[in-house]
Amino acid sequence: MLPNADVHAAMNHPLIVDGRNFLDPDTVRRAGFAYEGIGDRSAIGKAPVEPEPPELVAALVPSLQAAKAG
Secondary structure, three states: OOOOHHHHHHOOOOEEEEOOOOOOHHHHHHOOOEEEEOOOHHHOOOOOOOOOOHHHHHHHHHHHHHHHHO
16 A cells, blocks of 8 residues: 555655565655665565574574684
């Protein structure tokens, strides 16, 4: 949903920072907002990244701690 005139009026600096590059920059700018797209447009519609399995994390943590200490 595009921010509306009420949102624009409530903002001191009407800036939209689009973390997913979900909004159309031209449409947002025509509505009077400054626009910064900082997300990865290629990620839209993709499944979220799965976290690493706990076994892998447990195996890596001692190695990382040893590397920090050494």
